[in-house]
Amino acid sequence: MQVSWKKHILNFKFDARTSRGILKHKVSYFIILSDESGSTGIGECSLLPGLSPDDHPEFESQISWLCDKVQSSGQQDFENIFSIIDAHLGNRWPALRMGFETAMMDYFHGGDRVIYNNNFLKGEGIPINGLIWMGERAFMMKQVKEKIESGFNCVKIKIGAIDFESELEVLKYIRTQYSERDIILRVDANGAFTPEDVIPRLKQLESLKIHSIEQPIQVGQWENMHDLCRKTPIPVCLDEELIGEYSFKQKVDLVRNINPHFLILKPSLLGGFNSTKEWIGIAESNGVGWWITSALESNIGLNAICQFTYDQGVTIEQGLGTGQLFHNNLESPLEVNQGYIRYNPEKRWDLSNLGIQGI
Secondary structure (H helix, E strand, O other): OEEEEEEEEEEEEEEEEEOOEEEEEEEEEEEEEEOOOOOEEEEEEEEOOOOOOOOOOOHHHHHHHHHHHHHHHOOOOHHHHHHHHHHHHOOOOHHHHHHHHHHHHHHHOOOOOOOOOOHHHHOOOEEEOEEEOOOOHHHHHHHHHHHHHOOOOEEEEEOOOOOHHHHHHHHHHHHHHOOOOOOEEEEEOOOOEOOOOHHHHHHHHHOOOEEEEEOOEOOOOHHHHHHHHHHOOOOEEEOHHHOOOOOHHHHHHHHHHHOOOEEEEOHHHHOOHHHHHHHHHHHHHOOOEEEEEOOOOOHHHHHHHHHHHHHOOOOOOEEOOOOOOEOOOOEOOEEEEOOEEEEOOOOOOEOHHHOOOOO
16 A cells, blocks of 8 residues: 655635635645555545644644655555554544544445445535625625526524624624525634623624534633623633533533533544544533534545534534635535535546546
């Protein structure tokens, strides 16, 4: 088995504005496992600038070292290979762990981009929210109109990127056009509010029948977040709060101390599917809801996350609609229509951007 990696820069179709700045492109790295039979397993390491722990100058030396370590070990068994990765990475480098985990799952399932062999691969869909990026009112309303006309009944809107009063006016305008029966509104603040201003702002949002708000204040303020979750008029979700080198006990303590309404689970930022399953178990045992979202992966990573998500038996809208954001994504069987993401088994992959023949 040959173990290698490739870098791919994904270019946004527009300036993606968040509270952490404007994204014009993002970097993904692909772990590639191949052999003489032609079987090729591919896993994606998706890095988000300023958010991913893997967004570090040493990342490329780490990925090179680990690829060489796995190849030189001569191991051909999933568990033995994973033990090497586990021993080296631990809870660090979550995107790198995710890339290796999914590359191995793909390779040991035959190298056909099959991570979980379930009915998602036969065309059954997963309900998803439409993602609305912050910007001028016309730009946002254009996105909302497009999402609703294409069949979405749930949209998530990024806030915290421009001044709050302008954002509030946009949300109010949306509600004058679409009632809560027409559309579910979720908002994502990416930690943009302060402990002092968050409750007054959530009270202003309450009248707009907002479904939930993701990460309203910055991470690491457990006492403030606990108090917020107790007083909030709108259900609060933890997102960035979950990113870090947490032990199982620390994960349990975080959920029990803060007591949020939902967890937002990004496998690429949490260290892969085994770690995500651990968070799901902790959430469910403590009466906390959850859903899964992508982290701006290419279609390689998104496909893996979709298969995993379907395997969890989800029924509410997930955050998996990011595959259409890039000019130069990898062509795949993934399709989004009528508020669902599906895998079209009649379509083929085109991985020529990675120097791999389509299958």
